[in-house]
Structure formats: structure tokens, C-alpha cells
Amino acid sequence: MTSSDRRSVLRTVASAAAAGAFASACAPARTDSATVRAPGGTPSRSGPAHSAAPHRAHAARPPTLAPGLPVQIAHGPRDGHALALTFHGRGDPRTGTALLAEAERAGARVTVLAIGDWLDEQPHMARRILDGGHELGNHTLHHRNICALSEADAYAEITGCAERLRKLTGSIGSWFRPSQTQYATDLVTRLARKAGYPHVLSYDVDSLDADDPGAPAVQRAVLDGARPGSVVSLHLGHPGTVAALPPILDGLRRRGLRAVTTTELVT
Numbered sequence: 001m002t003s004s005d006r007r008s009v010l011r012t013v014a015s016a017a018a019a020g021a022f023a024s025a026c027a028p029a030r031t032d033s034a035t036v037r038a039p040g041g042t043p044s045r046s047g048p049a050h051s052a053a054p055h056r057a058h059a060a061r062p063p064t065l066a067p068g069l070p071v072q073i074a075h076g077p078r079d080g081h082a083l084a085l086t087f088h089g090r091g092d093p094r095t096g097t098a099l100l101a102e103a104e105r106a107g108a109r110v111t112v113l114a115i116g117d118w119l120d121e122q123p124h125m126a127r128r129i130l131d132g133g134h135e136l137g138n139h140t141l142h143h144r145n146i147c148a149l150s151e152a153d154a155y156a157e158i159t160g161c162a163e164r165l166r167k168l169t170g171s172i173g174s175w176f177r178p179s180q181t182q183y184a185t186d187l188v189t190r191l192a193r194k195a196g197y198p199h200v201l202s203y204d205v206d207s208l209d210a211d212d213p214g215a216p217a218v219q220r221a222v223l224d225g226a227r228p229g230s231v232v233s234l235h236l237g238h239p240g241t242v243a244a245l246p247p248i249l250d251g252l253r254r255r256g257l258r259a260v261t262t263t264e265l266v267t
Helices: 003-018 093-105 116-121 124-131 151-169 186-195 215-225 239-254 262-266
Strands: 082-089 111-114 135-138 231-235 258-260
Touching: 082 093, 082 262, 093 124, 093 239, 111 116, 111 124, 111 151, 116 124, 116 151, 124 135, 124 151, 135 151, 135 262, 151 186, 215 231, 215 239, 239 258, 258 262
Parallel strands: 082 111, 082 231, 082 258, 111 135
Antiparallel strands: none
8 A cells, every 4th residue: 555545544534534434332452443454365256165163274463563553443545445244253154154145146255253252053054154254253242332442351351352363364354343342442452453453353344233224225225335345344244235235236246346254355
């Protein structure tokens, strides 16, 4: 990313903060965000292939921040042709599997931020996500209001999920996203870094699909807000999201945009 790209990203997010875009109950750690450059190639494009052994081949290491850039990331470069669809990982595994299959049929790759206790109940989903060429990350252990927790409890939420991911995949996952907030506090950002995540993944488009408004409303929310570089917040466990995904992907394609993993977006 060029220096002008970085300045543009920082100005965009700072402007959003000034306009009151941080609707979270948690105070944001920063009002700026930027893309980062991460090592590694593009994700696998192969389809699902399941086995009982712990998944190692696709285990991703957290991307390394470029020096001098903020650690809280809300979007990627605005001058490209890609965006990231990111999913909170919880809910009926059949719904999640159906959603992943819809993405794969369209050639899309997504990022799933899994909740640790969901992985305890559905350990096979970690394998399913990675085998589909998607990306897996950390969305805390119990999805508590992490910004309201004590330092010890907040750290336990981060490391608890990281431990589940490492056990299942050999990695703590590519990204960390705080629970019940769009932006993390300075404390949570510091604890994430201590746990091995040099960044916090936010988003600039909220689909509001967790409220189950119906597939047309989810589709409108995403397509109205999405633009190059966007990081879109969605959820795995909602049938309306599954129904909305094909028209969302088709609408993005018509605009010349493609859905990629977050790491691919910022690399």
C-alpha cells in the first residue's frame, strides 16, 4: 500500500468516528484504521474434503502488521475490486454449512470468527471452514461483553478461544474480533496482542442479520453499504443470511467486486 493509500484510509475512518459511527457500548481504542500487509499466498480454492485428523494443511498464522500502521482494521484498500465477508461463528451447523456451500458455489471465500464454546460443541466446523478454502479466526470464548470485563476475564476470553483453535487446527487463527462491540478498547487491543494477535478486526458494513430482518433486508443492508475494501459483518447461524447470500454475491459481481478472505483483502 502506498503512503497516499494509508492516508486515505486513515482519513476515512477518522471521519466516520467524528460522525458518530462508533455505535458500540465500548469506547473505541482508536478512531483510525488501516489495511495491513500480511505474509503468505492466497487461500486454497479447493472444495471441502473431510477426515478425522486435526486440520494442519490450511492452518494460518496471524498476519504481521506493517510497521507504523494501526492495529484496529475496519476495511481494506478502497482502490481495488475485492471486499471481505466476515461471519460470527455460532449457531446451527447445518445453517453454517449451507452458507459455506453457497459461497463456494459462487467462488467466494469468507472469514469466520468462531466463538470458542461453539467450537466445543461443533468441532467439525473448524475443519469444514478451512477445507472450503475459507479463513478461521477468534471471536472470544463465550461472546461476553469483552470491553466490560476485567483484564483477567477479558484475556481468558481471548486465550480460551485461541486454545480451542490451536487444538483443532494447529493455529490460533488468522484474526481476532472482539465480542459485542464493533471496536475494541485499548485494553482489549493490548490483550489481543499479548495473546498473539497483532491486530483487531472490525468492520465498516453491518448487515444487521443477527436481528433476523429477512433475506431482502440483509441483502439491501450489505449491497447499500458495500464498496471496494469493505469488511462486512454477518452471522453464520441465521437462515435469512443463507437466503440472502446468493443475491448479495451476484450484486457484488455485477459491480465488479469479489468476496475474498480478509487476509487476501489486505495482502
